[in-house]
Amino acid sequence: EAGVTQFPSHSVIEKGQTVTLRCDPISGHDNLYWYRRVMGKEIKFLLHFVKESKQDESGMPNNRFLAERTGGTYSTLKVQPAELEDSGVYFCASSFGQPRLEQYFGPGTRLTVT
């Protein structure tokens, strides 16, 4: 069974540009989550999809961030326009059934905004 995959693994963009991160969850997992870790700090929750619906987006920092999950499969997280403070590692996770058992994480996308 393939794990959670994320693309790209690393992105370097200039301030003001747009970047789109992609996450492919484990096949059949209805729940999909986005988290972010800013250098040296804790991993912070961004949002949670159940299928294509946003269940909880309380962690989205501002309206420069847009997450979508059309069709309830893969998800994208777009940052437009990017700011320096958006730099960090963006993790995607997915789960099936009872979400309090375990979330399966992807390898992360390292975003560097210069």
Added chain:
Amino acid sequence: AQTVTQSQPEMSVQEAETVTLSCTYDTSENNYYLFWYKQPPSRQMILVIRQEAYKQQNATENRFSVNFQKAAKSFSLKISDSQLGDTAMYFCAFMKGAGTYKYIFGTGTRLKVLA
């Protein structure tokens, strides 16, 4: 709001020895779950162990065990017979027992197992 604190940014242990990673949390919830996740270098984060707050018995998974002190809001991870493959970043995480399914993570402890 819930918070999770890991006060040890870095630790090291000799191979075959035992090490304990500390984690404290703050919550007014009575029903919740606690987790330890491990992220080896350049690899994905994986679940090490999970504890339900309503269970008094400490969770164990092979060489990994926890010391869950609910009243003290402490959730430490003990790794016995440390192996080189245990070298990783370890994150403690909290999840409410109802409503949201989001993790609240600590800042992590970087553990290095020395040969």
